[in-house]
Amino acid sequence: MSLSKDQVQHIAMLARLKLNEDEYAESVEKLSRIVDFVDQLSQADTAGVIPMAHPLDTAQRLRPDVVNETNERDTYQQNAAAVSDGLYLVPKVIE
Amino acid sequence: MKAGWETVIGLEIHSQLATRSKIFSGAATAYGAEPNTQACLVDLGYPGVLPVLNEEVVHMATMFGLAVDATVAPRSVFARKNYFYPDLPKGYQISQFELPIVEHGELYISDAEGKQKRIGITRAHLEEDAGKSIHEGLEQNSGIDLNRAGTPLLEIVSEPDLSSAQEAVAYMRKIHTIVRYLGISDGNMQEGSFRCDANVSVRPVGQEALGTRTEIKNLNSFRFVEKAINFEIERQIEHLEDGGKVVQETRLYDSDKDETRPMRSKEEANDYRYFPDPDLLPVEISAEYIESVRQQLPELPVAKQRRFVDDYGLKPDDADLLTSSRALADFFEAAASATDAKTQLVANWVIGDLSGALNRDGLDIADSKVSASELAGLLTRIHDNTISGKIAKQVFEAMWDGEGTADAVIEAKGLKQITDSSAIEAVVDEVIAANPGQVAEYKAGKDKLIGFFVGQVMQATKGQANPGQVNQILKAKLGS
Amino acid sequence: MSAAKLEMHAQSMSELAACLDRGDFTSVELTRTLLDRIAKLDEKLNAFITVTAEPALAAAARADKARAAGDGGMLNGLPVVHKDIFCTRGVKTTCGSKMLNNFISPYDATVVEKMADAGAVVLGKSNMDEFAMGSSNETSFFGPVRNPWDLARSPGGSSGGSAAAVAARLSPAATGTDTGGSIRQPAAMTGTVGIKPTYGRISRYGMIAFASSLDQAGIISRTAEDAARLLGVMAGFDERDSTSIDRPVPDYLGGLNESIKGLRVGVVRQHFDAGLDQACGDRVKEAIAVLESLGATTVEVDLPNLDLSVPTYYVVAPAECSSNLSRFDGVRFGHRAENAKDLLDLYCRSRGEGFGDEVKRRIMTGTYVLSAGYYDAYYLKAQQVRHLIADDFKQAFAAVDVIVGPTAPSPAFKLGDKMDDPITMYLNDIYTIGANLAGLPAMSIPCGFVDGLPVGLHMVAAHFGEEALLRCSHQYQQATDWHTACPEDFK
Numbered sequence A: 001m002s003l004s005k006d007q008v009q010h011i012a013m014l015a016r017l018k019l020n021e022d023e024y025a026e027s028v029e030k031l032s033r034i035v036d037f038v039d040q041l042s043q044a045d046t047a048g049v050i051p052m053a054h055p056l057d058t059a060q061r062l063r064p065d066v067v068n069e070t071n072e073r074d075t076y077q078q079n080a081a082a083v084s085d086g087l088y089l090v091p092k093v094i095e
Numbered sequence B: 001m002k003a004g005w006e007t008v009i010g011l012e013i014h015s016q017l018a019t020r021s022k023i024f025s026g027a028a029t030a031y032g033a034e035p036n037t038q039a040c041l042v043d044l045g046y047p048g049v050l051p052v053l054n055e056e057v058v059h060m061a062t063m064f065g066l067a068v069d070a071t072v073a074p075r076s077v078f079a080r081k082n083y084f085y086p087d088l089p090k091g092y093q094i095s096q097f098e099l100p101i102v103e104h105g106e107l108y109i110s111d112a113e114g115k116q117k118r119i120g121i122t123r124a125h126l127e128e129d130a131g132k133s134i135h136e137g138l139e140q141n142s143g144i145d146l147n148r149a150g151t152p153l154l155e156i157v158s159e160p161d162l163s164s165a166q167e168a169v170a171y172m173r174k175i176h177t178i179v180r181y182l183g184i185s186d187g188n189m190q191e192g193s194f195r196c197d198a199n200v201s202v203r204p205v206g207q208e209a210l211g212t213r214t215e216i217k218n219l220n221s222f223r224f225v226e227k228a229i230n231f232e233i234e235r236q237i238e239h240l241e242d243g244g245k246v247v248q249e250t251r252l253y254d255s256d257k258d259e260t261r262p263m264r265s266k267e268e269a270n271d272y273r274y275f276p277d278p279d280l281l282p283v284e285i286s287a288e289y290i291e292s293v294r295q296q297l298p299e300l301p302v303a304k305q306r307r308f309v310d311d312y313g314l315k316p317d318d319a320d321l322l323t324s325s326r327a328l329a330d331f332f333e334a335a336a337s338a339t340d341a342k343t344q345l346v347a348n349w350v351i352g353d354l355s356g357a358l359n360r361d362g363l364d365i366a367d368s369k370v371s372a373s374e375l376a377g378l379l380t381r382i383h384d385n386t387i388s389g390k391i392a393k394q395v396f397e398a399m400w401d402g403e404g405t406a407d408a409v410i411e412a413k414g415l416k417q418i419t420d421s422s423a424i425e426a427v428v429d430e431v432i433a434a435n436p437g438q439v440a441e442y443k444a445g446k447d448k449l450i451g452f453f454v455g456q457v458m459q460a461t462k463g464q465a466n467p468g469q470v471n472q473i474l475k476a477k478l479g480s
Numbered sequence C: 001m002s003a004a005k006l007e008m009h010a011q012s013m014s015e016l017a018a019c020l021d022r023g024d025f026t027s028v029e030l031t032r033t034l035l036d037r038i039a040k041l042d043e044k045l046n047a048f049i050t051v052t053a054e055p056a057l058a059a060a061a062r063a064d065k066a067r068a069a070g071d072g073g074m075l076n077g078l079p080v081v082h083k084d085i086f087c088t089r090g091v092k093t094t095c096g097s098k099m100l101n102n103f104i105s106p107y108d109a110t111v112v113e114k115m116a117d118a119g120a121v122v123l124g125k126s127n128m129d130e131f132a133m134g135s136s137n138e139t140s141f142f143g144p145v146r147n148p149w150d151l152a153r154s155p156g157g158s159s160g161g162s163a164a165a166v167a168a169r170l171s172p173a174a175t176g177t178d179t180g181g182s183i184r185q186p187a188a189m190t191g192t193v194g195i196k197p198t199y200g201r202i203s204r205y206g207m208i209a210f211a212s213s214l215d216q217a218g219i220i221s222r223t224a225e226d227a228a229r230l231l232g233v234m235a236g237f238d239e240r241d242s243t244s245i246d247r248p249v250p251d252y253l254g255g256l257n258e259s260i261k262g263l264r265v266g267v268v269r270q271h272f273d274a275g276l277d278q279a280c281g282d283r284v285k286e287a288i289a290v291l292e293s294l295g296a297t298t299v300e301v302d303l304p305n306l307d308l309s310v311p312t313y314y315v316v317a318p319a320e321c322s323s324n325l326s327r328f329d330g331v332r333f334g335h336r337a338e339n340a341k342d343l344l345d346l347y348c349r350s351r352g353e354g355f356g357d358e359v360k361r362r363i364m365t366g367t368y369v370l371s372a373g374y375y376d377a378y379y380l381k382a383q384q385v386r387h388l389i390a391d392d393f394k395q396a397f398a399a400v401d402v403i404v405g406p407t408a409p410s411p412a413f414k415l416g417d418k419m420d421d422p423i424t425m426y427l428n429d430i431y432t433i434g435a436n437l438a439g440l441p442a443m444s445i446p447c448g449f450v451d452g453l454p455v456g457l458h459m460v461a462a463h464f465g466e467e468a469l470l471r472c473s474h475q476y477q478q479a480t481d482w483h484t485a486c487p488e489d490f491k
């Protein structure tokens, strides 16, 4: 099955990836090949098979409700490109 | 609402759970801290860090499930809801999708005719809250504060069983009462700890199929819920009557303008690509655990209301009012147990004068200026005829103003009731002597004048004479 | 003494530990020697993204002091290299990506912490495929790594930097991560030992996630004995990782010398079909014969859904990666596009510029298989097939203790050879991916050469069967000397 450019554009938008024209062309071609390849799965007989989300069959372990983190804002914000008064900055969001 | 239409409403209530630490990290959940000082590496979605589930949220969700007669799932699964937004640091929200922790619950509200109406609770699931965007004072930017990111939420989803804004509010109040009874949420709506999204649609009466719905996001007061839904119902009906179509969309309620409008940021159709979170394993809850939580569950409003009617002989409506909050019910029970006065009298005072004074001063029951035992002291003095009910109101106001206990106020102001019949007889004699005309009329058969004589006696005793005795003595002396 | 000094770099970790204990040389001397080698030789290989000379020498000095005081852990004063996917406090942690080119981790991964606590000396951070997505080390933002056995060839990937560094004797051992073969395949291609333990055996905390249900940390070393020593330090429960398993860590070193007499070895029928290079197949068969000579018994086993493991993987791994990599949005860390005109532009350009082609391709594949209308056909289906594959292994392990076969279909390929076709690149992992899908421990050890290039013998065990893998490998290495071979230019 071949993906259309529209489909690839929609996927790129969902994934928030800006691609240039060449990248689009290459993506349409390579993603189509990958999709063709994984389409093999459709031949497997999986009637009644429980989907496996996890390699080990165990349950979630729980953590006690204890506060054990302290304020490390200054350290953590050293990796941020734009901060002001302790806030991370992004271009204005309009609701 | 316009005749010929009916409304279908479902609510998604987000109730913040009152844990100390976050749902998946050890950062504090306290409200009002400086921006990003309570956002640890997990809350910030730093590369390499992993979520670990807080046991208290499982406990709290279990309590809620039991409180609304729901099924607590033996196995529930966390999923990722993928979308990009600046207040969502990982680019996905950890929530529950296919297998929520609570399913198939219910509760009852009073409908417009006062009849009990069942409202189904589809599910309640655990999820993490997002951060906050700040738009003011940053020119062309928005600022992101992630302190709230990772705060535990219980999202409670109702069936579309609600038929009016009033019912929606009644239902939301019930849930609010339950979560506060259980102590699993502070229910503080100003701080956003309790908020809801309302799904609203209308259809012509008799039509089977549901109309197209809109979702009004983030309503954080009971008043706004009512107003927003009513606005939305009118808007949809008007639009349909004009031959238009309702567009399925997310809307925001503007309380300044009292209207709803489409949300810009949600315009793009979302595809959340839910899938099981591979960092978290299925949550397993044993039957023994559920049973132990059930044993420790506090008495809930419905049971308490029934008990107040059965054990205290209260009127059902009064019992309803008294059990609307756990603190109020506790106050009533403390007062009732500390006096021999009739429980209905205690109820009347808690609902009447006490609640009135609290409202007037904008106080919470916890901050009442008259304690339950102090109120009981006052009611005991009514019960043993030391004061009349009328004088008691005066005493109560003095107590509220900090003038001491009931006994101290009665003593200081000399408000003790006169029950000495010879003293009352003397006053009665004076009143009869002073009003010969009225006496003649009374004797001629104008029975209603008895009230006039009682009033005169009470006035002369500054209200302190025992009204029953006054009546009795008057009737004897007037010889009827 | 002086002979030992000259040969420092050629020694295994266990030998180095003995030398340090005897006082043949100090950890500072050893560290300096290896740092010098890296300075001199790594320009040929590009195995390192960051060399941490100063902190390494400081750690070595501390280790020497501890040793003098009679203290020190299992790795005291012993040099290692960390794959640049492990967060290291105060040090650049790039994950091979432009996205994290300026990222200084504020914390240590659990693996890093445990090894430091045991006294390890970290020489630097090794090059890798970008976000561990690749099988040739060519997707790194920092350029490809070259194979010490032939500089025109790939060392494999994604832990190619770690493998090349160990093969070239720049470090006795290195950490790696393995999501579909990323430790074992480069180990095979560089003639080193690579082990990926059971999923959950080593904490994933601080290991930058690619596909969370498949990722597992592990080791590249020159001997099985060293792998056992390192695994004993790295393994164990971590309360910061919900998927880490609370189970005692066995004495891996202690079990190595037991004989493998009676060990039931399964040989997979499907492993020796047309996809496998003939000469590679011969080396693997010779290795199996060695195991038999050591007392193992061989049985043929079936993995009927083996063919589906690669397509299954290329649905599951991209799906998880598309979500895991959403956090890289230019806001809190990582590359941020300049002069974004609005939020959408900030997101799309930061990510478009920060990620390389293969990473973008996998994010898009993952986004697609999870999207409305495709979830059931791809993601859910793949999870079902994953279950079938896991069941195949379960069935096989009812009859055998370990499954053996080739690690990769061919020896190291030329750089650039497979970059044009993602599918042929993906198929390189056909023998290794199954262990990740099922969460099983697996290992690759050198078992000979084809045209001067190393070939790997692959072994898989049942969950928590690391001891069997290590013992089998160690016994094999006692009987053979493929693991002592050294590429000519790096002797």
Ligand SMILES: [Mg+2]
Residues within 6 Å of the ligand: B012, B155, B197
């Ligand atoms: Mg919702």
Ligand SMILES: [Zn+2]
Residues within 6 Å of the ligand: B014, B127, B155
């Ligand atoms: Zn929600």
